């Protein structure tokens with residue numbers, strides 16, 4: 166053989182094919198042949214004469230017809246999928262519809278059939294070549310390097326690389342150029358290696374799926390419920406460990422057999438195989454109660470049944486309940502916790518017990534401290550929702566925006582500062598249970614409108630969300646305000662009032678059932694764990710004479726005070742707090758008349774013995790007046806800031822400068838009595854602030 170290398174021309178359709186196949190040839194015969202290669206995508210010096218030409222596809226004969234001149238010998242290469250990239254296809258999920266994209270229809274069909282012959286038949290291949298229309302619901306495409314032909318809607322492209330010249334064509338080329346003896350063995354050896362590699366990959370994938378099967382089995386065996394699946398022919402396909410114990414049959418014995426051959430209880434077999442809509446039923450198996458739930462897997466046309474051990478379920482529910490208690494989602498009180506033998510309270514309990522048995526909305530009206538929360542909690546516990554959550558929300562505790570997100574939740578990004586992942590509102594959290602909205606008279610008109618929609622439609626939408634979430638929540642609302650008066654003043658929606666007041670409960674004032682006082686005192690002492698303390702009879706008599714405008718809460722606070730100050734385990738008349746301690750009657754008898762109480766408390770401020778100073782050198786009277794001003798603006802829905810407060814002080818005995826107002830606002834904020842919002846929301850009084858105002862009122 167002369168030193169000068171002979172020439173071989175490789176003609177391909179695309180540059181990619183040209184480069185890949187030229188490299189393949191170079192590796193085998195590069196030492197003997199100069200390989201020149203050209204593609205249809207570029208200019209080439211034709212016609213070729215007296216050359217050995219290799220065409221990369223018979224489909225190119227027409228395209229290169231004029232380029233092949235006198236004395237040429239043309240070999241058409243057969244091509245084979247590059248096994249190296251096969252594992253990419255093994256990762257595609259079973260049954261996936263995928264386009265097989267190539268330049269010619271014939272190439273597509275050849276390659277698909279080759280892939281199927283190789284056993285890569287878990288994919289639903291759809292041939293795709295120029296001129297084809299593909300359905301845009303297909304997301305996968307497989308291509309031997311023809312990325313440019315992939316439709317734009319495809320999201321996952323698997324490039325299995327350009328197809329290589331196959332073994333027979335390679336041998337033909339070698340034979341033609343007289344190198345078969347020299348290179349044939351190593352080429353076929355290399356080919357065998359690549360086939361072995363492919364087999365290894367396929368075997369690995371089988372091992373992987375076996376591994377996955379074992380993994381699934383471990384998962385199925387790990388759950389506490391029995392799990393059974395039956396194929397369309399009624400044969401068992403899944404039978405986990407729990408079922409092995411229940412039916413005393415191993416899964417090996419059960420799988421593949423008909424259900425009735427494995428389960429002796431024919432009633433249960435009939436229930437599982439039944440064609441009706443009944444979905445769960447109770448069965449006694451191995452002396453235990455099981456809830457069997459069945460459902461169809463439509464896509465697979467098979468039935469799945471789960472077996473839940475009731476004892477286990479009860480245990481789980483207890484744990485869940487404990488969790489709920491920890492989160493404060495549980496109603497603490499039952500009717501037994503409501504003390505009092507008076508006809509008034511007994512009658513109220515009787516009515517409340519009846520209301521509990523319905524699932525209707527209830528409005529509880531009653532003075533502050535009369536037990537509204539207590540009754541709401543007892544109603545929930547006596548209702549069929551008692552296993553669900555119970556969430557209580559005080560509507561006066563938060564400013565409007567916070568209250569809205571508390572009630573309805575929000576989506577991520579709904580507003581600046583919204584928590585990542587959004588937030589679930591109490592309506593969603595209480596799903597299946599009860600929500601108690603205390604002080605309903607304090608919600609803004611905007612929230613009243615939203616609440617009305619929730620009650621009407623039984624669905625909510627999170628702030629910033631577009632999804633409608635159906636909710637199944639019973640609403641119990643409470644108020645110590647005269648809602649009818651508020652309706653007259655345009656501060657409460659009449660339609661909402663009627664929606665809330667489907668059922669109605671009025672709680673009797675303590676002063677109207679004074680016969681309950683002794684019993685309540687004993688109950689309170691018992692709850693505080695101070696049974697060893699004696700209350701002298703004259704104390705009992707005196708306490709029974711008070712009017713208790715703050716109702717049972719006030720009575721409880723008084724007892725707690727006396728238990729704290731008494732000596733020798735005996736409460737005497739000296740331990741009764743002085744008159745400043747007690748809440749006074751407001752003109753309307755309900756808490757709504759706040760102004761009256763604030764005024765009287767300001768008068769009492771100087772001598773109030775138990776009040777802790779809020780503002781140090783600043784007069785508490787100033788702080789209270791400012792708080793009161795903010796509160797009345799909050800109530801009327803108007804925003805208020807420093808400037809407006811300073812303007813308001815003009816009407817007081819002592820006018821404050823803006824600077825003085827700023828200082829006092831800072832003090833109120835430090836005490837947590839107000840929250841200052843940027844922008845139009847202005848300043849809002851917090852529950853702590855309200856409590857402070859109320860505590861002064863009580864003095």
Ligand SMILES: Nc1ncnc2c1ncn2[C@@H]1O[C@H](COP(=O)(O)OP(=O)(O)OP(=O)(O)O)[C@@H](O)[C@H]1O
Nearest residue numbers: 502503504532533534535536537538539645717718
């Ligand atoms: N009949 C009762 N028996 C025993 N305890 C009672 C009774 N009524 C009220 N209480 C107790 O009095 C306190 C105040 O009751 P509750 O919080 O239910 O009142 P409320 O009407 O919701 O008050 P507010 O309107 O201020 O929210 C609680 O500690 C509650 O347990």
